[in-house]
Amino acid sequence: MIITLKNITKTYPNGFCAIKTLDLEVKAGDIMGIIGYSGAGKSTLIRIINRLEDPSSGEVIVDGCNILDLNSKKLQKTRQKIGMIFQHFNLLSSRNVFGNVAFALEIAGWDKQKISTRVYELLELVGLKEKADFFPSQLSGGQKQRVAIARALANHPKILLCDEATSALDTKTTKSILELLKDIQKKFNLTVVLITHQIEVVKEICNQMCVMSNGEIIERGVVHQVFANPTHEVTKELISYLPPSDKSHILSHIKTQNQVYKIIFTGENADEPLISDVIKRFGVDANILSGNIEELATENVGHLIIEFSGEKIAQSLEYLKQKGLSIQKLEKKNDL
């Protein structure tokens, strides 16, 4: 294990207990997602891993060393092996992109020439070589996070801690930052620990996950196993917020045969077994490719994407239309 937390507790000076006895193990090369609602204790936990926060009791073993035993000089050295990125990027506004990344190397005592080579190497890695002279105020959120990632990687860390790294970003930028994190994890065999309140972040890049609630880990395991069989109510609720799944498999059906339809039903006809009805009546086959129900403020709206086969598809569709369902044939990507 590259990170082991044993019997950790944390009570803040005001007497608030943010972490009640907690154990955590992270294997080298894992991408561990720690998810939970606001106030669960996630930030406190991740900050304990690099001792930005000291626990009230317990042990923090990073790469074989109990970091609670280290004096400040040795701790600083160890921290170079643990990069960190934050929700609000924490860049120095008075320094340009180059200067922000160089800062981590200056502190670590690198010589000037080596700093320059390394900074450009890092900016290349995060796709920002052309922006070396820009100041943080001239960058988008996604670009700022790329600078922060470059800075976090400067000293060749073994571990990268991400504190809500995508929470301030829009969906598309979030995706690109998660892609970048995935790539660099692979490239450098990094161990990544990320905290988030967004379940899609865990789904997108983590292989291991822990769910936190009220200062405790209430569920943990391999991501696909927890998703397949969540046991705790909080986990079930978090997973229920996942947006509808990836559409690539539907696209492959659209390409290979053109009897794919989107069927939309609203509140009043949602409860009738209309699909099994048409299968029986018209002898068609219906392969359900996706389905979801959105609970809107006024009414529930359901979408089914179905691939039909059989002789009487036209009659089946006519029947469903008469029952009040809206039907749209899917012929290309943009129809989805």
Ligand SMILES: Nc1ncnc2c1ncn2[C@@H]1O[C@H](COP(=O)(O)OP(=O)(O)OP(=O)(O)O)[C@@H](O)[C@H]1O
């Ligand atoms: N310095 C502090 N002093 C007292 N209480 C604190 C301190 N920092 C955090 N807390 C409390 O500890 C609890 C856990 O906070 P923490 O920030 O770790 O949770 P979180 O899961 O990261 O939530 P969020 O996503 O909102 O930051 C919260 O109730 C918070 O108010």
